[in-house]
Amino acid sequence: MxxxxxxxxxxxxxxxxxxxxxxxxxxxxxxxxxxxxxxxxxxxxxxxxxxxxxxxxxxxxxxxxxxxxxxxxxxxxxxxxxxxxxxxxxxxxxxxxTYTDHVAAHTLALVLALARDLPRYVRDQAGARWEPDWDPGSVLSLGEAGALVVGVGAVGAEVGRLLAAFGTRVTGVDARRGGPVPGFAEVLPADALDRLLPEADLVILTVPHTPATEGLLDARRLALAKPGAYVVNIGRGPTVRLDDLAAALAEGRLAGAALDVFETEPLPADHPLWERPDVLITPHVAGVGxxxxxxxxxxxxxxxxxxxxxxxxxxxxxxxxxx
CATH class of the missing domain: 3.40.50.720 (NAD(P)-binding Rossmann-like Domain)
Incomplete structure (x- = not known):
């Protein structure tokens, strides 16, 4: 044979x-x-x-x-x-x-950096500026925060478990997965996204790029987000409309964002997100390890x-x- x-x-x-x-x-x-x-x-x-x-x-x-x-x-x-x-x-x-631990660790690094306003301090360091911010509102207390994990696959589940260790209340939405997931208060169907966005201090996208998730976080949904929320995307770039995200940040509706993936890669050098002090950018390296x-x-x-x-x-x- x-x-x-x-x-x-x-x-x-x-x-x-x-x-x-x-x-x-x-x-x-x-x-x-x-x-x-x-x-x-x-x-x-x-x-x-x-x-x-x-x-x-x-x-x-x-x-x-x-x-x-x-x-x-x-x-x-x-x-x-x-x-x-x-x-x-x-x-x-x-x-x-195959990269769950690497991507989840990178996600937590981005979350912690945003929570402690590290993007601003990194820029201050580059300019040799000593400008401490003692305002308690300049940091996000993870023990008092709510996180919405969009996509509770292997990576999303691990991100939720790690965040729960900081005392964060973690909720997930997923098109396929339901029931109890360690670290999550609840996991709801994907159509619950609009209802949950106004409650989340952290919105973390781990979903793949599919016909259903393309442009998932657009101007309409960003308008639903809780004022002062943070957005983190380590899933796939086409799930977040970057121009809409940049506009929401410029208008002060969001506190910041951290992105490892982008609609267009490399991110064009003239894109306004590069210049924002409230944005942390890594060049699609979350899976490295x-x-x-x-x-x-x-x-x-x-x-x-x-x-x-x-x-x-x-x-x-x-x-x-x-x-």
Missing amino acids: KKPTLVLLPPHDPDTDGWRDRLERAVPELVVLRPRTRQEAAHALEEADAAYGTLPADLLEHAGRLRWLQAPQAGPPPGFYHPALVAHPVRVTNMRD PHAEERRFAVLLENARRFVGGQELINLVDKSEWY
Whole structure:
């Protein structure tokens, strides 16, 4: 019987250079190909049963036998789930829960920085200015604050657990998850968002970019937010309308924001958010941390074993919802 074939699609991340040999040693029932060019990839896909990477429509046309596609990220970039891929019978899995600890730690770092007004002090340091602010209202007491976590997946759940350790009352909204979650006072359906926004001192978005979450936090919803609230986005950039956020900050309706992801990346150098003293910006680095590539390989390996064994794959995606 012919062995199933998995194609590692270009372009290749240098950290994955040894994956072909490692997969074939660990799963001898599988043939692994690593084409270097799009032309070679198109040829390899004609006989492929599975693939790892991004599969645009022009390459998908060659994948008549494809039954499984492993996405290289937890939330692939816009355009990954194009209409042809959604319509194709191929099953897609992603890398969710591989960076949970790193992203949650980064989120807490952003929250603590906002709560203690660190963005302003960092700017003061750069200018050698000694200007302490002794106003008690200049800080957010996490033990007296309410946080709304938008998206209670692996990352959102961990963020809520960590915030609860500071005494924060944490509420979540999620399209799929309900019931008790450690650290959360309650987790409600996604349609409760508008009702909960006016009550939250911290609004933390961890949701993926999907048709339902694109532009989720726009001018209308920012107008619903509690005056003086803080917004933190570590999910995906298209979920927050940056111009609307900048306007809300300029009008003084929000106390500040911290962003790791943006509608346009890199954030344009002339965007007003760069200049605001109440905004903290990090360049999409929340997932950075040790062991990330090994964790991604572990997901690919586990699914490769399951695929050749005819077992259910882990991290399956609803392609119509992009996650």
